[in-house]
Amino acid sequence: MIETRGLRKSFRSRAGRETKTVDAVRGVDLDVAKGEIFGFLGPNGAGKTTTLRMLATLIEPDGGEATIAGADLRKDPAEVRRRIGYVPQGGSTWDESTAREELVLHARMYGINKADAQRRAARALDAFQLTEYADRKCKTYSGGQRRRVEIALGIIHEPKIVFLDEPTTGLDPQSRAHMWDEIRRLRADGMTVFITTHYLDEADALCDRIAIMDNGEVVAEGTPTELKREISGDVVLVGLDLAATPQAAQTLDGEPYVNKLETVDEGGLRLYVDEGATAIPQVLRRLDHAGLELRSIELHRPSLDDVFLTKTGRSLRES
Amino acid sequence: MKFARDTWLIFQRQIQLLLRNPVWVFVGVFQPVMYLLLFAPLLKPALNAPTQAAAYKIFVPGLLVLLAIFGGLFQGFGLIAELRAGVIERSRVTPISRLALLLGRSLRDVVSLLVQAVIITLLALIFDLRVFIGDLLLAYLMLALIALMTSAVSYGVALKVKSEDALAPLMNTVAQPVLLLSGILLPLTFAPGWLQGIANWNPFSWAVDGTRALFAGDLGSDKVWQGLSITAVLAALGVYWAARQFARSVR
Numbered sequence: 045m046i047e048t049r050g051l052r053k054s055f056r057s058r059a060g061r062e063t064k065t066v067d068a069v070r071g072v073d074l075d076v077a078k079g080e081i082f083g084f085l086g087p088n089g090a091g092k093t094t095t096l097r098m099l100a101t102l103i104e105p106d107g108g109e110a111t112i113a114g115a116d117l118r119k120d121p122a123e124v125r126r127r128i129g130y131v132p133q134g135g136s137t138w139d140e141s142t143a144r145e146e147l148v149l150h151a152r153m154y155g156i157n158k159a160d161a162q163r164r165a166a167r168a169l170d171a172f173q174l175t176e177y178a179d180r181k182c183k184t185y186s187g188g189q190r191r192r193v194e195i196a197l198g199i200i201h202e203p204k205i206v207f208l209d210e211p212t213t214g215l216d217p218q219s220r221a222h223m224w225d226e227i228r229r230l231r232a233d234g235m236t237v238f239i240t241t242h243y244l245d246e247a248d249a250l251c252d253r254i255a256i257m258d259n260g261e262v263v264a265e266g267t268p269t270e271l272k273r274e275i276s277g278d279v280v281l282v283g284l285d286l287a288a289t290p291q292a293a294q295t296l297d298g299e300p301y302v303n304k305l306e307t308v309d310e311g312g313l314r315l316y317v318d319e320g321a322t323a324i325p326q327v328l329r330r331l332d333h334a335g336l337e338l339r340s341i342e343l344h345r346p347s348l349d350d351v352f353l354t355k356t357g358r359s360l361r362e363s
Numbered sequence: 364m365k366f367a368r369d370t371w372l373i374f375q376r377q378i379q380l381l382l383r384n385p386v387w388v389f390v391g392v393f394q395p396v397m398y399l400l401l402f403a404p405l406l407k408p409a410l411n412a413p414t415q416a417a418a419y420k421i422f423v424p425g426l427l428v429l430l431a432i433f434g435g436l437f438q439g440f441g442l443i444a445e446l447r448a449g450v451i452e453r454s455r456v457t458p459i460s461r462l463a464l465l466l467g468r469s470l471r472d473v474v475s476l477l478v479q480a481v482i483i484t485l486l487a488l489i490f491d492l493r494v495f496i497g498d499l500l501l502a503y504l505m506l507a508l509i510a511l512m513t514s515a516v517s518y519g520v521a522l523k524v525k526s527e528d529a530l531a532p533l534m535n536t537v538a539q540p541v542l543l544l545s546g547i548l549l550p551l552t553f554a555p556g557w558l559q560g561i562a563n564w565n566p567f568s569w570a571v572d573g574t575r576a577l578f579a580g581d582l583g584s585d586k587v588w589q590g591l592s593i594t595a596v597l598a599a600l601g602v603y604w605a606a607r608q609f610a611r612s613v614r
């Protein structure tokens with residue numbers, strides 16, 4: 045659905061007297077399949093919005109090429125526009141208009157006739173549970189309501205692909221969960237959804253596949269599970285009394301499913317294994333045989349943050 | 364066809380929002396009426412005009428051109444608010460004509476100016492101003508072209524500078540010499556030669572002269588076609604340039 049090769053963009057910005065060049069996006073290759081939720085995960089300034097704005101025909105790439113829903117970004121941007129929807133990061137509604145007016149206008153900007161536009165607006169308002177506020181000015185909406193209007197705007201013309209730039213930033217946990225449901229519904233309708241986020245849990249729970257972006261480059265790409273597995277297996281934390289720890293270490297060291305074993309200073313072991321779910325029963329059995337009593341056992345799965353950490357040397361939470 | 368439809372779509376939307384804001388309607392009408400009622404009475408003695416009506420024939424066209432220039436030049440502020448709200452970006456991802464995005468807005472400005480112009484003309488009629496309807500319509504055409512040009516330029520500049528802080532001083536620096544050198548408030552017939560020489564390079568000065576000739580019922584005067592041609596050419600250039608700003612990447 046989306047295929048990009050070597051997409052590049054730099055900006056020149058002036059700080060005082062000197063001009064500096066910022067390489068916002070430096071050669072991005074992406075392949076997004078039809079009907080998936082593709083996530084772009086990265087810290088502030090990684091180049092997510094810049095990439096999206098290039099794909100949405102808003103700024104021209106300095107180099108590289110892209111095919112979007114079958115249309116060539118460079119040669120036929122007008123056709124790309126007809127096939128995509130785009131919801132900008134900073135909002136797109138006008139304070140003095142109502143949601144219904146915005147939806148009708150936006151549909152008509154795609155060449156849809158008035159009657160059809162009104163029908164679509166009514167349907168979208170219904171689908172996004174906005175009917176109650178439909179005829180109130182946008183400035184009276186809550187952040188979550190407004191964000192829903194904006195997403196409805198992005199899909200009013202039933203595009204093949206919709207780009208959502210940070211659809212859940214600034215929403216409370218409940219509204220976020222609702223938004224995830226809305227986004228999944230778009231996928232169920234056959235739409236390809238391309239979202240950006242800097243929330244790890246969002247990338248993990250919502251996206252079918254993700255690309256991790258840092259400093260203008262894609263540093264990792266795959267399904268969340270693949271990416272995490274690639275990093276290391278799971279970690280099993282075995283809680284033990286300090287006295288029992290050496291014996292337990294002796295017992296478990298050399299077991300075939302344990303890749304690596306570390307003792308914890310306050311007592312206990314850290315086991316690196318491929319698959320925590322199968323390792324835990326075996327660990328329990330071995331320790332039971334050896335007559336060792338354990339206080340707790342815990343499975344720690346690597347997070348996307350661990351992935352980011354190994355790829356960039358920084359933690360996403362800190363940056 | 365698509366272009367006409369797109370322009371109409373944007374125009375409709377803009378007019379709808381304009382009418383929703385009663386403050387605008389009030390200010391837009393109130394200000395020129397103040398000029399007419401409070402400033403114009405000073406003119407008869409100042410211009411040495413034989414009658415009040417004669418003074419109006421000189422002053423009203425100038426006032427209308429002034430409104431057209433200023434009304435247009437400051438429209439950019441509204442566009443910056445729209446840029447900030449993301450409305451322009453949202454429009455630019457749709458296949459809508461870029462020229463329509465500009466023209467729909469500029470036409471709203473032209474229409475709102477013409478409404479002001481009609482109100483002022485009607486009021487001036489009460490004060491014994493008399494103009495032939497044909498001449499008046501040509502004068503309105505001139506005003507429309509001026510407003511089209513100044514609002515388009517203002518939108519183009521707004522898209523380039525993207526901030527009110529930069530737009531305000533810029534528009535003021537442009538507007539002031541233009542205003543002073545166009546003989547808008549007082550005709551430049553009183554001006555010394557060097558000042559008139561400079562004014563000849565000011566297209567608005569030609570527009571004002573043309574409009575005054577029309578109000579004087581002097582349809583055959585060269586000033587009429589000269590003023591109309593100059594404003595028409597400038598309006599076309601302004602629209603062309605500003606539409607390119609809409610087509611280019613914004614932000």
Ligand SMILES: Nc1ncnc2c1ncn2[C@@H]1O[C@H](COP(=O)(O)OP(=O)(O)OP(=O)(O)O)[C@@H](O)[C@H]1O
Pocket residue numbers: 055056057066067068086087088089090091092093094095133242614
């Ligand atoms: N118009 C511009 N002019 C100059 N620099 C820009 C411009 N747009 C973006 N940049 C720079 O390009 C880099 C990437 O910005 P971008 O907005 O793509 O990041 P992002 O990943 O979307 O970040 P965030 O999570 O904060 O939205 C940043 O360093 C930014 O300052």
Ligand SMILES: [Mg+2]
Pocket residue numbers: 092093094133209
């Ligand atoms: Mg961004």
